[in-house]
Amino acid sequence: MNEIILKATDKLKDHPKRLKHVEGVAETAVLLAKVHDVDVEKARIAGYWHDTSKYDEIEIQIKDLDQDTILKYQDYPVIYHALAAAKTLEKEFDIHDDDLLNAIRHHVWGRSHMSNLEKIIFIADSCEPNRGFEDSDMIFNMAIQDLDEAVCYCMKQSIDHVIAKGKTPSQEQMEAYQYYMEETRGKIKNTH
């Protein structure tokens, strides 16, 4: 397993800020995995590996994706690096653990019905401390208490960010957010 981390570190060696980020995601994900009884090694690997395709040329990122997938995300090419990273982990290390691969694939927008590992990577991507976001600690504490609440918050932040840039969030991203809004609303209701 250490081989994967070494390879991830090597792939990002010319991008020190990104390397710090993936280290932060891995550390944060490990802490959350321990709290929520999720496989710690998978959390660490997904954290290190999730952005390893970020600096590959787009042609490289899409080379193992099928045509439908390429077309589906042509207006949102940011998704390619996530799908590509899952592909390379599968190919280079013969890893076929769906949960681990899904956590990498869906780290940008998240999706509805995520596993706890997927939620943890999605949350850790936004709240790892090296990004220096003001609300990092708050998100982390929220995630210790309730992963769905933290997922919902991070999804909202991400959508607001897309809108602030003058872009339109994808339907897929909006649907995932809608799902977690419903999930967390249900929980709040049930406590009263």
Ligand SMILES: [Fe+2]
């Ligand atoms: Fe990413």
Ligand SMILES: [Fe+2]
């Ligand atoms: Fe990331």
